[in-house]
Amino acid sequence: MIGARTLGATLLLALAGCDSAPRPANIDALRERCLALEQRALEDNRAIATLTSLCDTAPKRLSGTDGMFAAERWAAEQLRLAGCDDVRLEPVMVPHWRRGEERAEVTSGGTMPLRITALGGSVATPAGGLEAEVIAVRTFEELQALGDAAKGKIVFFNRPMPRALRRTGSAYGSAVPQRSQGAVEAAKAGGVAALVRSMTTTIDGYPHTGAMRYQDDVARVPAAAIATEDAEALAALLANGPVRVRLVLGCETLPDVEGHNVVGELRGSERPDEIVLIGGHLDAWDLGRGAHDDGAGVVHCIEAIRLLCATGWRPKRTIRVVLFANEENGLRGAKAYAAAHDAEIPQHVAAIETDSGGFTPLGFGCSLSGPQAEAVHRLFAPLQELGAGQFVPGGGAGGADIGVLHERGVPCFGLWVDGHRYFDYHHTAVDDVPAVNERELALGAAVVAYAAATLADR
Ligand SMILES: [Zn+2]
Secondary structure, X not given: OHHHHHHHHHHHHHHHHHOOOOOOOOHHHHHHHHHHHHHHHHHHOOHHHHHHHHHHHOOOOOOOOHHHHHHHHHHXXXXXXXXXXXXXXXXXXXXXXXXXXXXXXXXXXXXXXEXXXXXXXXXXXXXXXXXEEEEEEOXXXXXXXOHHHHOXXXXXXXXXXXXXXXXXXXXXXXXXXXXXXXXXXXXXXXOOEEEEEOOOOOOOOOOOOOEOOOOOOOOOOOEEEEOHHHHHHHHHHHXXXXXXXXXXXXXXXXXXXXXXXXXXXXXXXXXXXXXXEEEEEOXXXXXXXXXHHHHHHHHHHHHXXXXXXXXXXXXXXEEEEEEEOOOOOOOHHHHHHHXXXXXXXXXXXXXXXXXXXXXXXXXXXXXXXXXXXXXXXXXOHHHHHHOOXXXXXXXXXXXXXXXXXXXXXXXXXXXXXOOOOXXXXXXXXXXXXXXXXXXXXXXXXXXXXHHHHHHHOO
16 A cells, blocks of 8 residues: 555654754653653552453453443543543454363373463363373474374473563564464364463463464364463473373354444644544453453553643644454454545554553654654653653554554554563453552553654644
């Protein structure tokens, strides 16, 4: 889509031209705005109450469920209360997968329960479960090299997330193909199920769920995640000889349901047709209450609007909040947004996503590079005083929900936070409000507000 790319680039090139000086002319005013947003966010301390309200109102809000509708109603009301001029629900068909009974145990040499959870989208086991010998692998290549040795077995993918990587998101990216693709690879090798080490660097007792997919020409075998403590125990048993496991999964996929992206706007005073999008996702995995993933992102966006209104500021361009449906198991909301707004994608000046948890904000990853990135970096310099001045150009789409916009040439930004603890909670039963610090969450909202306001005023 050359047209979109050209206009997105043009707007940012204009911006780069305005700010080719090492110091933007209005930097003192920007700094003042930044500090005012920080102080207001910390003083008012609204973010944690908003998060608690979401998690109490819609504790389980996986796509297609009643909780999804409760979350949509809540979000629309919150955006109105925060000060949006216009709030609407935009329809999108979303998948409806339901977790059922789930358990597993070692059955050879005495029984030992294993803490497991179905991966999202998995098929059920046969009624009563399946029992088979386990074969452990660390990579798909290792599995393929086994030949027939995996036939009839439960394939146990046990490669840990690499601890040495500073960015836990990168460690996740390195290990997560086992989860997303493990069932397909297990089936190709003749396996009867996939058991995947949970995506966390820590050793704990919580299985971490997450999305997985099937492939049309490959048999669909059940897939579950196993807590890292039990993955270690299972590996130790396997070192001493064959191990059999019984796996029971009762999950099912129901017909698609009509859900919604929830969209709210602060209309621009001078160029209302030009849009700075800020977004997170409203759905969450069903084990916990989705406080970090992505209740925090939802709250960052709502509170950013509230902070901007409270400080009496009016954007020149429109700031549009999009709380996306179905990020976790389908990205249908992101695709529907891009389709419904196809004609105005060239009018998107920037998109900012927050989907890394409610931890201390550190700065932004940015899809831009070269002079455009340098220009934005200079505009974001006041964030250094909040400890959120990191700025990494060439950092990809900035998030899954704005990936489509990135592909269409829209400059994209992802809020970066301190990610060392994110995978202690990610997609587990303990992703809940007590895991979120109120000051860290509030600061994230101030940082998103500053970034959106600054881009909307250029
Ligand atoms: Zn998320």
